[in-house]
Structures are given as structure tokens and as C-alpha cells.
Amino acid sequence: MxxxxxxxxxxxxxxxxxxxxxxxxxxxxxxxxxxxxxxxxxxxxxxxxxxxxxxxxxxxxxxxxxxxxxxxxxxxxxxxxxxxxxxxxxxxxxEPLPADAPPLPQSNSSQDGAGENDGAADLSLLLREMILKLFSEHLSADGKSVDYKGMSANPAFERYCELAIQLQRVELMSLSREEKLAFFINIYNALVIHGYLRMGAPTNMWQRYRFFNYVSYLIGGEVFTLQDIENGVLRGNRKGVAQLRRPFSKTDPRLQMALPDAEPLIHFALNCGAKGCPPIKTYTPQDIDSQLRTAAEAFLENDDACVVDSGKREVRLSQIFKWYKADFGGTDEKLLKWVLDHMSDSPKKTSLQGVLSAGKTKVSFLPYDWGSNSSH
Structure with missing residues (x-):
């Protein structure tokens, strides 16, 4: 504080x-x-x-x-x-501070996820914390631009790179589902920023495709690109956007890392909305499922993620729901039910309930703002 x-x-x-x-x-x-x-x-x-x-x-x-x-x-x-x-x-x-002023933390409150993590989880937390601290130091006062040049010249970035080399020694086979989720989400989010420092942020679909298929870390002796982490590991080895085949073939040793099922909630942990971020900085195995639910709620509160138009009986959703529709049930009906189930109680949720109960809801997708994503 x-x-x-x-x-x-x-x-x-x-x-x-x-x-x-x-x-x-x-x-x-x-x-x-x-x-x-x-x-x-x-x-x-x-x-x-x-x-x-x-x-x-x-x-x-x-x-x-x-x-x-x-x-x-x-x-x-x-x-x-x-x-x-x-x-x-x-x-x-x-006016003096009233008795019902919002709470401040107790001075002895513990850090998120301290204690029982194993080496992999600890390392992923540390890398994510380090790169976020660096990112924060080089973010402009209006929050709109990042001085990547200054960031890559910062001695703390060199320390980050030295630490990232230790990922090649991580033992991945023994990780539980929760540990895998937390580890790979933290590493993905850190690697995106590291990739921006090396290549600049992608500004269109083609650059994004190249970026996500090229930027990689050596983890546990295997190379994992951003695309491998997202679609191979976290989505249970499913085809990504504009991909002709699954990331890992049957003989690929990395296939053992893939989660058994696609985890739809990961899409919101790998994102920061254009009007507000989830209140989670790094993900911890102990609390991963509730952290992911919070991230989804935070994402759906943003109007660049979900807009309900009661008059037109239309729901406009982020492109993420179009790109990964299969993860949310595959049909418009299942997708809308998923969105409703993962919204926090709010006027928007009430409107959505109203539109859905009237039947015949139109689903469309909002334009994707590449600009807002260059400051993950």
C-alpha cells in the first residue's frame, strides 16, 4: 500500500x-x-x-x-x-473520514500464494511479478503508452532474462491441473510483454499470427510458443485461429502437457479489457478457479466485451467468443448461457436474462480493438 x-x-x-x-x-x-x-x-x-x-x-x-x-x-x-x-x-x-469508509489492508496480511508452491509455480509467479513491475515503471502517466526502449535498457530486464533461462530446468510432468493452469497463464502473460520488447506489439491480424507463432520460451527442455501455450496446453490441444492442424502431433512430447479439456476461462486471464483489468496480478494454484471466474466477470463487465441491446433483442460480444466459440459450447444458445452464468449480478445481467427469456436472440460480434491490447 x-x-x-x-x-x-x-x-x-x-x-x-x-x-x-x-x-x-x-x-x-x-x-x-x-x-x-x-x-x-x-x-x-x-x-x-x-x-x-x-x-x-x-x-x-x-x-x-x-x-x-x-x-x-x-x-x-x-x-x-x-x-x-x-x-x-x-x-x-x-469532511473527516466516515466510519463506513472503504477498508484498508491489515498490515500483516499475507502475499498472494505465499508458501506451499513448488519450484515451477514460484518461478512463474516471480517472472510475472518482475515483468509487471518493470512494465509499471515504464508506463506513461496517462496509462496509454509504454516506453519499451527504456524498459529493455533497464538493468532489471537483464535480471528477468537471466531468470527466464531457468525455465528450461522446470519439471513439468509432475504438475497438477491447477499448477499447470497457474504456471502457464503467468508464463504466457510474461512472455507477451517480453515479446513486445523484442518485436513490438502486433497491430493487425497477420502480425498477431506471426507474433504468437514465433515468440517462445524453452521450458523443461521443450520450446513453447505463445500459440503452443494457449492452444496446445491451455485449450487441450485444439486448433487456434487460422490454424489448419492441432499444435501438438500424437508423437510430440509436449502433448503430455496439454490439459485434458479446453478451459474457457483462460481466455480472460490472458486479456486485459479496454476499460478495466481483473483485480488479479498473478495466478496461484491454490485459488486458480475462483481467480479465473473473477477475471471472466471483470471482462464481461466491460462494454467492449459484452453489450446487451434489449430493444433489438441482440447481444454483441467480443471477437474472442467468435474465435473460440467451440470452447463455449459451439452454438449461439450455449454461448449465451455460458456468458449469463459467468456474469456478476448487475443491470447488464438482468437485461441479458430478459432478452434470453424472450427467445430468438441475435448474436453479433464487436470489432476488435488492437490498439487497446498493446498495453496488456
């Missing part, structure tokens, strides 16, 4: 995670207002996740409070009318 100057009676509380562009932008905006900002890192204080969800009804970060007034995420902050913003600033400057 970041210290803040508390000479004023109230405070602004921001719940954030490292490496989240929306969190960086919100904190930069608040800093200009001259109010004391208390920054709570949800990556280190996962025990507050449930409480925050109860208070806000949302699964994304950042979440911002002026004293006990919840205003929402970065998007909501940027849209506030000047007089409303002024009223909130005055509230913090003049």
Missing part, C-alpha cells in the same frame, strides 16, 4: 494492481487534484477482493472512493462533470 500525505481529514482510496494502464491513468488524474490518495494494491491484498465486490458490485480495477462515496473506475472518473468533481474534492478536504 502506498503511503500518502494525510494532512487533510478525508482521503481518496484507489484499489488497483500493478501494470494496469487504467489504474495508472486514474492515479495521475487524482494526483493533479491535490487530494491525499491511498493506493491499495489488490495483487498483494487479495483478501479485500470479496469486500470490494460487495461494496461496488464490480470485479474490475481501479475502483475509486472519495471518503465513502464510490465513483467507479477510471472511465467514470474521467467523465465526471467539473462541478461534481469539485464537490468530491471539497468533501475529502473538509
Amino acid at each position: 502506498e503511503e500518502f500525505n494525510n494532512s487533510l481529514p478525508g482521503r481518496v482510496t484507489v484499489y488497483s494492481i500493478q501494470g494496469c494502464p487504467h489504474c495508472v491513468q486514474a492515479k495521475a488524474t487524482l494526483k493533479q487534484l491535490g487530494v491525499p490518495v491511498c493506493d491499495v494494491d489488490m495483487g498483494s491484498h487479495s483478501e479485500l477482493r470479496v469486500k470490494l465486490k460487495e461494496l461496488t458490485g464490480r470485479s474490475t480495477v481501479p475502483q475509486i472512493f472519495f471518503n465513502n462515496v464510490h465513483i467507479g473506475g477510471n472511465d467514470d472518473l474521467q467523465k465526471l462533470a467539473p462541478d461534481e468533481l469539485q464537490r468530491l474534492v471539497t468533501l475529502v478536504k473538509e
